[in-house]
Structures are given as structure tokens and as C-alpha cells.
Amino acid sequence: MRNFAYLRPDSAKDAVAMLTASQPGARYFAGGTTLYDLMKLGVEAPQTVVDITGIEELRGIDVSPKGGIRVGALVPMSDLAEHAMLKQNFPAISESLWKAASQQLRNMATIGGNLLQRTRCPYFRGSPEFACNKRAPGSGCSAIGGANRAHAVLGASSACAAVYPGDLAVALVAFDAVIETISPRGQRFVAVRDLHVVPGSTPAIEHVLAPDELIVRIEIPMTPAGRASAYHKIRDRESYAFALASAACGVHLAANEVVDVRIALGGVATRPWRASAAERSLIGKPLTRQSARRAAEIAFAEAVPLQHNRYKIALGIETVIDALMLAKDRS
Ligand SMILES: Cc1cc2nc3c(=O)[nH]c(=O)nc-3n(C[C@H](O)[C@H](O)[C@H](O)COP(=O)(O)OP(=O)(O)OC[C@H]3O[C@@H](n4cnc5c(N)ncnc54)[C@H](O)[C@@H]3O)c2cc1C
Numbered sequence: 020m021r022n023f024a025y026l027r028p029d030s031a032k033d034a035v036a037m038l039t040a041s042q043p044g045a046r047y048f049a050g051g052t053t054l055y056d057l058m059k060l061g062v063e064a065p066q067t068v069v070d071i072t073g074i075e076e077l078r079g080i081d082v083s084p085k086g087g088i089r090v091g092a093l094v095p096m097s098d099l100a101e102h103a104m105l106k107q108n109f110p111a112i113s114e115s116l117w118k119a120a121s122q123q124l125r126n127m128a129t130i131g132g133n134l135l136q137r138t139r140c141p142y143f144r145g146s147p148e149f150a151c152n153k154r155a156p157g158s159g160c161s162a163i164g165g166a167n168r169a170h171a172v173l174g175a176s177s178a179c180a181a182v183y184p185g186d187l188a189v190a191l192v193a194f195d196a197v198i199e200t201i202s203p204r205g206q207r208f209v210a211v212r213d214l215h216v217v218p219g220s221t222p223a224i225e226h227v228l229a230p231d232e233l234i235v236r237i238e239i240p241m242t243p244a245g246r247a248s249a250y251h252k253i254r255d256r257e258s259y260a261f262a263l264a265s266a267a268c269g270v271h272l273a274a275n276e277v278v279d280v281r282i283a284l285g286g287v288a289t290r291p292w293r294a295s296a297a298e299r300s301l302i303g304k305p306l307t308r309q310s311a312r313r314a315a316e317i318a319f320a321e322a323v324p325l326q327h328n329r330y331k332i333a334l335g336i337e338t339v340i341d342a343l344m345l346a347k348d349r350s
Contacts, residue, residue: 262286
């Protein structure tokens with residue numbers, strides 16, 4: 020067993036100060052369902068764990084001064100999924116939470132930790148004998164040319180094709196959510212769309228936050244497209260499984276034409292993937308199964324399959340079409 024120091028601050032400011040003083044090799048701990056898992060697998064080995072679960076200011080769901088839904092980073096997934104304001108205004112976001120993990124995990128896991136969960140690529144999580152540029156930069160990638168059925172067809176590089184596994188971030192990207200962070204350098208706001216990065220030649224860098232940056236809350240701006248929205252998730256079994264393909268879609272129709280539409284993809288890309296060109300193709304047109312198919316094909320126009328994941332292109336297209344139709348039914 021590896022020893023590590025355990026610290027438990029009771030304010031966000033103290034948490035940042037403790038983590039900064041313990042760098043390098045310190046991590047925030049929220050629900051622990053990703054962090055402890057990776058520590059047990061030997062993928063992560065922090066020397067210090069800063070437990071933020073006692074910080075009251077990171078809790079709560081309310082309405083922001085701008086009218087959006089504001090969610091504390093420590094809110095459990097299950098609490099947000101069931102919140103009446105979210106269910107009414109963003110069914111897609113509520114569904115992205117309900118369709119993730121298991122009830123026990125959703126009770127334990129937090130919104131902030133969920134956004135920073137790490138890939139489920141078996142080579143990343145498996146024995147260090149496998150090459151993984153994410154786990155050991157420069158070692159290579161066993162997935163490319165290996166077992167890559169679950170890997171990405173969008174946003175991959177020759178160094179990494181690991182899928183971003185989360186569901187919530189996909190739905191948040193569709194609806195322009197923003198996270199608020201604090202660090203010794205002050206407060207900042209980052210669009211969830213800009214939070215995760217594609218692997219390029221540096222797969223170990225997964226997001227734009229600094230190690231000492233603490234997510235305080237997220238804000239979801241209100242939009243009519245949120246009310247007519249759906250999260251459609253296809254997986255190997257109907258519950259307790261990660262997405263092979265998913266889509267968060269929302270639509271705002273006026274006089275039967277698309278005024279606003281949101282399409283974000285999960286399970287098929289190295290980060291939550293907003294399909295902006297696909298959205299543009301629908302603006303000003305009626306939303307039919309045929310126009311939805313055209314948009315879905317645009318969303319996957321730049322997909323590059325590996326040996327075993329070509330099926331994700333056809334599956335992803337059908338997933339987007341069905342999600343758009345579900346969203347339309349709710350408009
Ligand atoms: C068996 C299993 C199945 C799962 N299935 C799904 C699924 O289908 N869909 C899905 O989306 N997820 C799934 N998950 C992942 C799960 O949702 C995440 O593990 C969970 O949301 C992480 O939240 P946490 O609070 O436990 O994070 P932690 O494990 O505490 O932290 C995760 C990471 O985030 C950092 N962190 C945590 N909070 C903050 C903060 N406020 N500021 C800065 N950094 C922070 C930590 O340092 C750590 O690096 C599954 C997990 C398991 C174990």
C-alpha cells in the first residue's frame with residue numbers, strides 16, 4: 020500500500036492553499052469514485068489528497084443573477100438529476116445524469132468530479148506493460164492496432180484514441196454551460212466546451228485546468244432549446260455501462276422551422292463533441308427525419324475509424340437522428 024497525506028479543509032480558499040502548498044502530486048477528492056479507483060489501479064499516486072467534501076460553499080442548486088441554473092461542484096449527481104428546475108428546463112441534462120453509472124455511484128459522485136473523470140480505455144487502466152501515452156507519455160498507444168472497439172472516431176491522434184467517457188459534460192457542452200474556478204491566481208470562468216482538449220501529441224493533458232484550480236460551481240444559461248431536449252445513450256447493456264454513442268440534442272422551433280438547435284456527441288470522441296456544422300445545417304429548415312439524417316451525417320463527416328470501431332459512425336448517426344426526434348417530440 021502507498022501512503023499519502025490526507026487533508027480536510029472547510030473553505031474553498033483553504034482547499035486551494037493546501038493543494039498549492041502540497042504540489043506537485045496533490046489531488047482534490049470529492050466523491051472519490053474516480054480518484055480512489057485510479058489509485059487502487061496504480062494509475063494515479065498522489066502524495067496528498069485534499070478532501071473537499073466538508074466545504075459548504077461548494078454545495079447547493081439555485082438561480083444565478085443572470086437567470087441560469089447554478090450548481091455547486093459538490094452537488095451529488097443524483098440530487099441534480101432529480102432537481103425540478105433542471106428536469107423542467109433541461110431534460111437532456113437530467114437524463115445524462117440518470118443514464119450514468121449506478122444509483123449508488125450517483126449518490127456518491129459529484130458534479131465537479133464527474134467533469135474531470137478519466138478515460139475507461141483498458142490500456143490506460145490496465146497493466147503498465149501496455150503502452151499508453153496518457154499514462155506514461157512517450158510509451159506509445161496499445162489501443163491503436165489493438166482492441167479499439169470502444170475508442171474514438173472523432174478527435175483522435177496517432178498518439179491516443181481514448182474516448183472521453185462522461186455523459187454530463189456532453190449535455191453541458193450542448194447548452195453552453197460554464198464552470199467557475201478559483202486558484203491562487205484568482206477566479207475564472209471556463210466554458211465546458213473549452214474544458215477538455217483533444218489528445219494531439221500530449222494525451223496526458225486532458226483539460227485546461229491547472230492542478231491547483233478548484234471547480235466551485237457550474238452555471239447553465241436558460242435557453243428555449245433546453246426545454247425541448249433529450250439525451251440518447253446507446254451502450255452494450257441498458258444500464259450501468261458507458262456510452263458507445265450518445266447525443267444530447269435540443270431544439271427551438273417557430274412556425275415549424277428550426278430557430279435554434281443543439282447537438283453534442285458522447286462515446287465517439289476524445290472529448291465532449293459539439294457538432295456545430297450539423298447544427299447550422301438545420302437552421303431555418305423544418306426538422307424532419309430526413310433533415311436530421313443530413314445533419315447527423317455532417318456531424319460524422321470527419322470521423323476516422325480504427326480497425327474495430329467503424330460501426331460507431333453508423334451507430335452515432337442513428338443516435339443523433341433519434342435524439343433530435345425525441346427533442347422535437349418535446350417541443
Ligand atoms: C463502475 C462505474 C461506472 C460508471 N459509469 C459512468 C457512466 O456511465 N457515465 C458517467 O458519466 N460516469 C460514469 N462513471 C464515472 C463517475 O460518474 C465518476 O467517477 C464520478 O462522477 C466522479 O465524481 P467524484 O465526485 O467521485 O470525483 P473524484 O473521484 O473525487 O474526483 C475525480 C477527479 O476530479 C478532481 N476533482 C473532483 N472535484 C473537483 C473540484 N471541485 N475541482 C477540481 N477538481 C476536482 C479530482 O482531483 C479527480 O482528479 C462510472 C464510474 C464507475 C466507478
